Amino acid sequence: MTINFTRRDFLKVGGAAAGALALGHFIPPRVAEAARLSGILDATDSGYIPSMCEMCVWRCGLLAKVEQGRVVKLEGNPDHPHSRGNLCPRGQSGLMNTYDPDRVLNPLIRVGKRGEGLFRKASWEEALDLVAQNMLDIKQKYGAEAMVFSSTHNLSQPLFENLLYAFGSPNYGTQRSLCFNAMIVSNLMTYGMEEPARIYDDNLSYILLTGRNLFEAISTSETHDLSAAIDRGAKVVYLDPRFTKTAAKASEWLPIKPGMDLAFHLALLNVIVNERLYNIPFVSLNTIGFDKLQVELQPYTPAWAAPLTGIAAETITRIAREFAAAAPHALAHNGWRTSNFINSFHTQRAISILNALVGNWGVTLTGGGSEESSTLGAPPQPPYPRISAMRLDGVPWKYPVVPLKIGVFQELRDNIVKGDPYQAHGWFIARQNPAMSISDRARTLEAFGKMDFIVTMDIILNDTSWFSDVVLPEASYLERYDPLVPIGDQVFIRQPVIEPQGEAKSALWIYRQLGQRLGLGDFFQYIDEEDYLRQELAPLGVSLEEVKAKGYAQLSETPHASETSEPSWSTPSGKIELYSDTLAKVGFPGVPTWEEPPQPAEGQFYLLTGKVAQQTQFGTQNNLLLHKYSDEPRLWMNANKAASLGLADGDWVEVTSDIGKVNIRLLATQAIREDCVYLTPGYGHLSKGLTTAFGIGASDSALHVTYTDPISGGQALSQTFVTVKKA
Amino acid sequence: MTEIKHKAFLFDATRCIDCRACMVACSVENKIDMDKTRIWVAGVGVKGVFPELQRASMVYHCMHCNEPDCLSACPVGAYSKRPDGPVIYDPKKCIGCRYCMNACPFGVPHFDWDKGLVEGAFIDKCTMCPQRIDIGLEPACVATCPTDALMFGERDDLLKYAHDRLTAQPARYINHVYGENENGGTSYFILSHVPFEELGLPPLTSTPVKEVSEKVMEVTIPFALGWGAVLTGVAAGVHVYNQKKEADAKKVETSEPQTEEKK
Structure with missing residues (x-):
């Protein structure tokens, strides 16, 4: 985002903003009326309005079918690169998030004890005044850093960041350390970018998926791309301790032992380097540190990896040779939720390096994929105040290579409990549910107990809201505007397709209102949501009306850097770093190296989690349509193993880890290794405000022990071991 | 086809x-x-x-x-x-x-x-x-x-x-x-x-199952009609029998008190 304004612009916008403020609140545009006037809806307020899905973070374009002010069906927008006319089951059921009978439609103020779930309805004025007063009190008594802010990866994030940085707190919690820190940090260290874009062209002939379960953890367009590649005859090698729906479609499924993906990938690199199967010109021209890598790889032979991984040495050698032979039309997928073991960073580095060695760059991997665009405008704003306090999550003082925008959420929670290096007193949580997401739920509830004040923003009474002092009801994604999203050379819009129900308001409105009450109005210089979007569009010369009607605007053609010049990477050396001096300087190994993860003792199992196609994390279990078409969440156990323990399919079992215990029904299946059990994540809700989801399944966060990968800060989610007995 | x-x-x-x-x-x-x-x-x-x-x-x-x-x-x-x-x-x-x-x-x-x-x-x-x-x-x-x-x-x-x-x-x-x-x-x-x-x-x-069922139906209807006629006959017979029986019973019912009265 560029901040580029003159004093005159500043005064002009400031004046307009002050005028709007005098009215007290935004005048909500009548959605249907506006759409009718622009010809999107017909005279009976019926038709299709283009917008964007928010059932996961893939952000598919959608067409909302509206009949007389009610959304009745969602379709994938054929013009959108992420949906191409399709929506997954979550996208299809999105309207039941909006029409959830459990929606919170008024601001709520707690009247009972925390966790009792007793609230009273309040006006926005009262709720916002109360939130601002508490935040200012905490700032005055303990400093701005005593306020923790957390929110993740949503389109209003820039305004959320404005709120937290303008307020002056360094404590920014995202959920990324519970998901893809290892992948992002490894790509930053190797390629100087968070995630290279993957290219599935017609020539792609070999795909290596390390636990990337694309047929259940659906990213609509990429799921389609993988399916089409398989259909064309591409070979897919899939590593997973479970026989997932992706495993069922793969050419070769390798039920690898958990935590040993690193050994497998080091052995692949060993073969490719020692047999000189790598792309010699590409490596010598575009990478640094090959010699150091070669030395490190010597012990990691396929024969060494075989007993660790449970995969035969010949198989590993064959796959290495096949992958190199298929290159550059080969792709080793990093995976997304790569927070598995304390060695996950090295696993991710090995995968990134595998692609580099065989010279896939520009063929199956490329730069880009960023959602930030320098071509979009933004409201003017002053610079942020200087923040000198340490971050509670250990970035960068304990985790020197973890980006500030990503953080280490579980460490933040732990240091709130410890009050170390200082005590936090308030927590502002937007569209996030740490009670369910962070490992060791009891400890997260303990952290809530340390807080003088907790405020959450969500569309339903999620488990964290249940423990909050104030709940701010946000408009659902079908009821509100969010900032625009650039994808490639287009920019896409999320716009309301129906009026917000009840008193629900957009995040853009809520942040601005709070900003003004906190004396930070200069950071929110827009009159209303539409004004914000108009300021974004200003440099493009495209009208908001045009974007609203089409769903997107075409940016001026700017050729990609890779097409116009030699490839380059934003690493310190400007090359792909097989050896990273950045890592070495802070005391980490500069090349991927073997770190043996802990293994379960006799009688224990690895506790695995992983997505199902019908749910997103812990946020969708209350959606009636998804509830209708989801399988009952059960604990998977290998059927032979279950029989040997005297357990039968459907039995109620007690699952015990070092920190917690849950009861759940057993699914005895052949589709999992004997040393693992699997639990569908996101169930076992605490909030009785979720009348559909409450009482269903068991919580993985009640069992997960907190272990953190020391380099990427990723939570090691598969490193919890459990025992299982009849309940 | x-x-x-x-x-x-x-x-x-x-x-x-x-x-x-x-x-x-x-x-x-x-x-x-x-x-x-x-x-x-x-x-x-x-x-x-x-x-x-x-x-x-x-x-x-x-x-x-x-x-x-x-x-x-x-x-x-x-x-x-x-x-x-x-x-x-x-x-x-x-x-x-x-x-x-x-x-x-x-x-x-x-x-x-x-x-x-x-x-x-x-x-x-x-x-x-x-x-x-x-x-x-x-x-x-x-x-x-x-x-x-x-x-x-x-x-x-x-x-x-x-x-x-x-x-x-x-x-x-x-x-x-x-x-x-x-x-x-x-x-x-x-x-x-x-x-x-x-x-x-x-x-x-x-x-199609339909054709099979239609063939069956071709036989079924005459059969059903015939069987129906038989059943109707039986039913008629039973009806006549029952009526006769009822009439006899009534006779008995009415005759007995008469007898008593006579007594």
Whole structure:
């Protein structure tokens, strides 16, 4: 985002903003009326309005079918690169998030004890005044850093960041350390970018998926791309301790032992380097540190990896040779939720390096994929105040290579409990549910107990809201505007397709209102949501009306850097770093190296989690349509193993880890290794405000022990071991 | 078999990932109650022993037969086959006899116990989304499928496409287009890598169940009429007998007091 304004612009916008403020609140545009006037809806307020899905973070374009002010069906927008006319089951059921009978439609103020779930309805004025007063009190008594802010990866994030940085707190919690820190940090260290874009062209002939379960953890367009590649005859090698729906479609499924993906990938690199199967010109021209890598790889032979991984040495050698032979039309997928073991960073580095060695760059991997665009405008704003306090999550003082925008959420929670290096007193949580997401739920509830004040923003009474002092009801994604999203050379819009129900308001409105009450109005210089979007569009010369009607605007053609010049990477050396001096300087190994993860003792199992196609994390279990078409969440156990323990399919079992215990029904299946059990994540809700989801399944966060990968800060989610007995 | 010009579905089991987007899309599009569905997934589950495993799934809904058994079994003409493919059900005509449920070899029509009694809509099943296909859209299930496991188009084109695939990738599929001839031909073709029975599809000959049932009916009606005549005769006999018996009983009843009176 560029901040580029003159004093005159500043005064002009400031004046307009002050005028709007005098009215007290935004005048909500009548959605249907506006759409009718622009010809999107017909005279009976019926038709299709283009917008964007928010059932996961893939952000598919959608067409909302509206009949007389009610959304009745969602379709994938054929013009959108992420949906191409399709929506997954979550996208299809999105309207039941909006029409959830459990929606919170008024601001709520707690009247009972925390966790009792007793609230009273309040006006926005009262709720916002109360939130601002508490935040200012905490700032005055303990400093701005005593306020923790957390929110993740949503389109209003820039305004959320404005709120937290303008307020002056360094404590920014995202959920990324519970998901893809290892992948992002490894790509930053190797390629100087968070995630290279993957290219599935017609020539792609070999795909290596390390636990990337694309047929259940659906990213609509990429799921389609993988399916089409398989259909064309591409070979897919899939590593997973479970026989997932992706495993069922793969050419070769390798039920690898958990935590040993690193050994497998080091052995692949060993073969490719020692047999000189790598792309010699590409490596010598575009990478640094090959010699150091070669030395490190010597012990990691396929024969060494075989007993660790449970995969035969010949198989590993064959796959290495096949992958190199298929290159550059080969792709080793990093995976997304790569927070598995304390060695996950090295696993991710090995995968990134595998692609580099065989010279896939520009063929199956490329730069880009960023959602930030320098071509979009933004409201003017002053610079942020200087923040000198340490971050509670250990970035960068304990985790020197973890980006500030990503953080280490579980460490933040732990240091709130410890009050170390200082005590936090308030927590502002937007569209996030740490009670369910962070490992060791009891400890997260303990952290809530340390807080003088907790405020959450969500569309339903999620488990964290249940423990909050104030709940701010946000408009659902079908009821509100969010900032625009650039994808490639287009920019896409999320716009309301129906009026917000009840008193629900957009995040853009809520942040601005709070900003003004906190004396930070200069950071929110827009009159209303539409004004914000108009300021974004200003440099493009495209009208908001045009974007609203089409769903997107075409940016001026700017050729990609890779097409116009030699490839380059934003690493310190400007090359792909097989050896990273950045890592070495802070005391980490500069090349991927073997770190043996802990293994379960006799009688224990690895506790695995992983997505199902019908749910997103812990946020969708209350959606009636998804509830209708989801399988009952059960604990998977290998059927032979279950029989040997005297357990039968459907039995109620007690699952015990070092920190917690849950009861759940057993699914005895052949589709999992004997040393693992699997639990569908996101169930076992605490909030009785979720009348559909409450009482269903068991919580993985009640069992997960907190272990953190020391380099990427990723939570090691598969490193919890459990025992299982009849309940 | 004569060429049939109308719309059809093609389902490719090798591409279905059992994500259930089709089920949700159908439920929303057709405003299906939360406890009901018009699509279900059959043949789900893992087969084999670790690690030699296989998994398949099939999106199951009305096959839209060329010669629908539901239609021929319906005594009140609630079913019709549109010239462009869909087998349609008219809830206004339905009397709730459920003959269609017994007649359908695929077990598709299902009885709506809640709505039936109150609103007179007894049976529910897939309609091929006429409200969509009439304006050039694909049925809701097809339109949203993220892996192209479901396709929709002209029956002839899809049939050719299916056979071309079997020819091009013989190792990938069982060499058969299910639904091309089964039950006299349907408007729902299935390609599969596992035996069709494992997908919950009954083995059927190309003779529609309807024809078999009609042959049976040819005999049934004279038989029923004859048997009915016999039964009518028996019933008449019984009736006469009973009347006689009743009359005798009455005689006894009336005579006894008389006797007593006489006493």
